[in-house]
Amino acid sequence: MMTFHPASTPDFLPPAQMRALQLDRLRQVVSRAYDRVALFRQRLDERAFHPGRLRELRDIENLPFTTKADLRDTYPFGLFASPIEDIVRLHASSGTTGKPIVVAYTRQDLDVWTSVMVRALAACGVHSGDVIQNAYGYGLFTGGLGAHYGAESLGATVIPVSGGNTDRQIMVMKDFRVTAICCTPSYFVHLIERAGELGVSVRDLPVRVGVFGAEPWSDSMRRHMETAGGIQAFDIYGLSEIIGPGVAVECPHQHGLHIFEDHFYPEIVDPETGRVLPDGDEGELVLTTLSKQAMPMIRYRTRDITSLYAEACPCGRTVRRMARIGRRSDDMIIIRGVNVFPSQIETALLAVEGALPHYQIILTREKGLDAMEVQVEVTPEVFSDKIGALEALHARLGRALEHALGLRVAVTLAAPHSIQRSEGKAKRVIDRRSIDEAPHENSATVPLSRK
Ligand code: DLL
Numbered sequence: 001m002m003t004f005h006p007a008s009t010p011d012f013l014p015p016a017q018m019r020a021l022q023l024d025r026l027r028q029v030v031s032r033a034y035d036r037v038a039l040f041r042q043r044l045d046e047r048a049f050h051p052g053r054l055r056e057l058r059d060i061e062n063l064p065f066t067t068k069a070d071l072r073d074t075y076p077f078g079l080f081a082s083p084i085e086d087i088v089r090l091h092a093s094s095g096t097t098g099k100p101i102v103v104a105y106t107r108q109d110l111d112v113w114t115s116v117m118v119r120a121l122a123a124c125g126v127h128s129g130d131v132i133q134n135a136y137g138y139g140l141f142t143g144g145l146g147a148h149y150g151a152e153s154l155g156a157t158v159i160p161v162s163g164g165n166t167d168r169q170i171m172v173m174k175d176f177r178v179t180a181i182c183c184t185p186s187y188f189v190h191l192i193e194r195a196g197e198l199g200v201s202v203r204d205l206p207v208r209v210g211v212f213g214a215e216p217w218s219d220s221m222r223r224h225m226e227t228a229g230g231i232q233a234f235d236i237y238g239l240s241e242i243i244g245p246g247v248a249v250e251c252p253h254q255h256g257l258h259i260f261e262d263h264f265y266p267e268i269v270d271p272e273t274g275r276v277l278p279d280g281d282e283g284e285l286v287l288t289t290l291s292k293q294a295m296p297m298i299r300y301r302t303r304d305i306t307s308l309y310a311e312a313c314p315c316g317r318t319v320r321r322m323a324r325i326g327r328r329s330d331d332m333i334i335i336r337g338v339n340v341f342p343s344q345i346e347t348a349l350l351a352v353e354g355a356l357p358h359y360q361i362i363l364t365r366e367k368g369l370d371a372m373e374v375q376v377e378v379t380p381e382v383f384s385d386k387i388g389a390l391e392a393l394h395a396r397l398g399r400a401l402e403h404a405l406g407l408r409v410a411v412t413l414a415a416p417h418s419i420q421r422s423e424g425k426a427k428r429v430i431d432r433r434s435i436d437e438a439p440h441e442n443s444a445t446v447p448l449s450r451k
Helices: 006-012 015-036 038-046 057-062 068-073 107-123 142-154 166-175 185-197 219-229 342-350 380-384 387-405
Strands: 087-093 101-106 131-134 157-159 180-183 209-213 232-239 244-250 257-259 264-269 283-289 300-306 333-335 338-340 355-366 369-378 410-414 429-431
Touching: 006 107, 015 038, 015 057, 015 283, 057 264, 068 101, 087 107, 087 142, 101 107, 107 142, 107 244, 131 142, 131 166, 142 157, 142 180, 142 244, 166 185, 180 185, 185 209, 185 219, 209 219, 219 232, 219 342, 232 257, 232 300, 333 355, 333 369, 338 342, 342 355, 342 369, 342 387, 369 387, 380 387, 387 410
Parallel strands: 131 157, 131 180, 180 209, 209 232, 355 429, 369 410
Antiparallel strands: 087 101, 232 244, 244 257, 264 283, 283 300, 333 338, 355 369
16 A cells, blocks of 8 residues: 655655755754864864865765774764763664774654654555564664654554564564564564464465565565565665664665665765765765764765665655665675675575575685585475485585586585574674684675674
């Protein structure tokens, strides 16, 4: 059902009006950061660029980037632009290296966050009268509370069940007649599977919409979830540094995610040189918060790889779309000189019948040589079949991966249930190379999950 929520009005603004609004807000946010954040003022002064020189949106290219390292170096409160009395909430996200990064919100920031989450849920066709199972983790992670307040403000009924306790989740889904679920895609796959074991078919329950994000997932994964769960699966994107969930979301056309451009200004840059790329080119997403008070982020390097679509969307929203994020600039695995992304592996595996969307990638190093093993679970039917079926599947998976990656990798078929299930962000890559031997300078990977 196509519904229109009044909060969604900015999604449909004429582009010229949107650009004028963005410029106005950009000037304000840059002035605020200049006046209140020492690091930003110092960087602008070094460039002899005063905020007053922002005359058109393209002038943003004169501003310095902000990186995750800046957040770490100024830990915990160094990038705040509001005094602590005006800050009403903190969240934190764990990095790969020790210290978390801390993010802050004023009352107005929380209102903006709620409003973009209302728009996101409305774009997925969720409305008042829906019963939403919010299985994103509540706590320092932004997923739980972000989705919670958006859902409540939309007028839906929220069940703040948080992540984990899977059997209880299934009871809640069934008994409370849940119609929409918010969680990571990997957790939904786990829920469907566990429900089956308990004799519950998610397909036959009233749940019709899934709002999935916080980790990359492929179109093959979408097909699996839509078929096995009897739902329509929507992709939602966001990151703590910018606000949390609600930066961008799919509409019913499911072709790219609409960015809430009145609050988040997107650019695509070459991850190596930082040069701004034209619409349609793939590169690193850089985001500027246009209305954040407590912690404005100017040209934040997300490390997420995508491209912007310039064409209008048939849904009528005028806010630009970005392609789904399949990878990050720092999750590339270099294996014997070949670049491999975990998302390529997921797509190749799910195209082979008999393989399940439970897999793990294990990297090892022996005598200076990197090796990759892909462990993939097989369906109970194949597993209990004759040895011949397993051998045939093993060969098919090996060929599918070699074809997709241009590289021979070891495939291990795993028994049903042997790979650990995720309740939040899935950990797909296990890198044992630094344990096996000192890292090789040509090899770099960061696990997909940074939580
Ligand atoms: O994951 C916020 C969020 C919560 C988004 C719930 C959507 C739903 P962080 O923990 O700071 O925040 O992690 C942000 O997760 O830079 C991406 O690399 C990745 N990510 C988030 N959403 C998606 C998505 C939350 N839909 C980081 N597709 C981001 C692919 C995603 N990657």
